Amino acid sequence: MDNRTSTYSPAFSIVSWIALFGGIATYLLGLWNADMQLNEKGYYFAVLVLGLFSAASYQKTVRDKYEGIPTTPIYYVTCLAAFVIAVALLVVGLWNATLLLREGANKSLI
DSSP: OOOOOOOOOHHHHHHHHHHHHHHHHHHHHHHHHSOSOHHHHHHHHHHHHHHHHHHHHHHHHHHHHHTTOOOOHHHHHHHHHHHHHHHHHHHHHHHHOOOOHHHHHHHTTO
16 A cells, blocks of 8 residues: 655644634634624634534545545545535625624634
């Protein structure tokens, strides 16, 4: 079996983790400071969690497929569909929300 694993430099890995946690922190800080009801904040938090899980799971599935590890097509498609749904829910929520411009721009950073 041909293992085509690619290694990244430590600097790339560190910057990637900083970008991930920085994006999450920015999103949550904007959500915390937003003037909206708790159920709306819960909606945006749930969309964040769904998007993060589906993106990480999709990325892992693609990497497994690249390395020759068997993956099921249904899981691959399900992860992609969940990610698209999370983005669509975020767009629909922001489109219909009554937010200040700075709050809407903060949430669209994702």
